Amino acid sequence: MGWPLSIEAQQAIAGSFVMDVKCTVYSPIYGVLEDLPISGGQVDSDATSQVRRTGQITADPRFWNRSPGQLLSPFGSAVQIYYGIGLRSGDFEYVPLAYLSIDESSRERPVDGGADIPVKLVDFSQRVAEDRFDAPTQTVDGATAVAEIARLVRDTLGPGIALVDLTGSTQIAPVIEIERERWADGVEKLADAIAGEAFFDQINRLTVRPQPTLADPPAWSIRTGPGGNLLRITDTLSRDGVYNRFIASGQRSDGAEPVYAVSTDTDPASPTYWGGPFGKKSRFMTSPLLTDEDQCQAAADAQRERGRGVSASISMKVVVNPALADGDVLDVQDDDAGRSLQIIDKLSTPLEPETEQSIVTRAITLPSES
Incomplete structure (x- = not known):
């Protein structure tokens, strides 16, 4: 589910633009650090994975954890990452990429000096999945599937987790027994039952939506040729994972x-x-x-x-559009292969300038020949 951009930001990413990155760290002990200095990293999004958003940042060595309760500790700290688009006015429009829990931080350094700190990040579906039931647990009689998805998540993360329901489903969830796995056997099964999917969005809202299809409106156009934003493309055909x-x-x-x-x-x-x-x-x-x-x-x-169409998987390197997300439909205009609509399965957005964005898509049919 892509993030909306202003007209000025859309115009900026159509050409060359200045970028910036902001990281806000939330620590249950240290508090809030508005702008953590980082030197690079990336945010990945994968619609085929249970943990949809992951990332890595390279942080300033001054923030190394000297105790488990410090800022970049994997014991409760989280990071909100923003990608800034430089506008003609000189201002930046900041697009949220992900709100992620710190999973691991490490450092390798010379004994006489510091070194940047690689920090691994995961979205909060990982924390829900880790909260397995002690004993088999039943869904609530008479509750809707969406309400049960929200309950299972909020029982782990707290009542403050916002819910965005794009399905409009009022289907009652039958009483089932979840043996142990809160996310895989609870949240995911309930979402499947209403022909949907559940995940955490760019600002950590629990989102339940219908499965994306090529009938959805395109979120962005990608094209080759002069002034185009498509830099490199790789086509892969495979029977693996394809069913009819x-x-x-x-x-x-x-x-x-x-x-x-x-x-x-x-x-x-x-x-x-x-x-x-x-x-x-x-x-x-x-x-x-x-x-x-x-x-x-x-x-x-x-x-x-x-x-459908995952046999026609296309990997692309493109000029960065930080507003994109997995599930978005792309209008791909390729001078060599023709024009096609494709759905983003995987997306990797760099956190440093002059680095390409990586996209892996699936399509119903192969792009037509010119």
């Missing part, structure tokens, strides 16, 4: 026949058309949260949409 039929079914404990639904790639123009040259390759998902055929169909359709 998805079967979603419910689990029943009362002996009744389980409900199920099938979603198949029936587009004859698709390279993964069921029964076409690609062949037939099915993927199954089973969840106790799927209690009727409509829910099964929605879940199967969402999984098919998510998995």
Whole structure:
């Protein structure tokens, strides 16, 4: 889910611009440091990973932890990272990249001097996943799936975690037993049941949204040629992880026949058309949260949409746009391969100037030939 930019910032990133980075550190013991000096790093976003946002910063050696409770300690400190876009006015527009928990800090130094401190960062889904249940726990009877996702997260991180629900779902979550894994068997399964996904956004809001599709409006245009922002591109074709039929079914404990639904790639123009040259390759998902055929169909359709076209994966190096996020749709205009819409799966944004942004996308079809 990309971040909105002003018209001035959009104009700036269309050409050459000055960048800046700000890091605000929040420590439960030390307090708040508004502007941590750093010399580099990056923020990564991966829609295929449970921990969606990770990062690394290289901090000033003056801030090395001399005790577990200090500023860059992995025992409760967090960092909000902003990417600044230099505007024509001389001001900066700061775009939040991620709010991340400190996972590890280390240093290697000569005995007679200091050295920069590499700090590894993860988003707060990692903290939720680490909070495993002592004993099997049931979902709340009569609560919606979205409400249960929020409850599972807030029980770990506290009631102050904001919820952004973009699904509008009012589907009641059936009572299920979560044996141990709060995130994988609770949050993710509940999101799958409403054909959605759950993650923490750039400012640490718990976000529940429908699975992104190519029907979503493009967030940015990327193009080759004079004045273009596409610097390098690599096309990869693979059958790995590609399916053309998805079967979603419910689990029943009362002996009744389980409900199920099938979603198949029936587009004859698709390279993964069921029964076409690609062949037939099915993927199954089973969840106790799927209690009727409509829910099964929605879940199967969402999984098919998510998995369509991953055989046409494209890696790009582009001029940095810090407002982009995984799940955004790109309008890619390539003088050699033609024009196509693609969804961002992975994104890496550098925290130093004159470094390219890395994007990995998936597309429904291969870009058309010119």
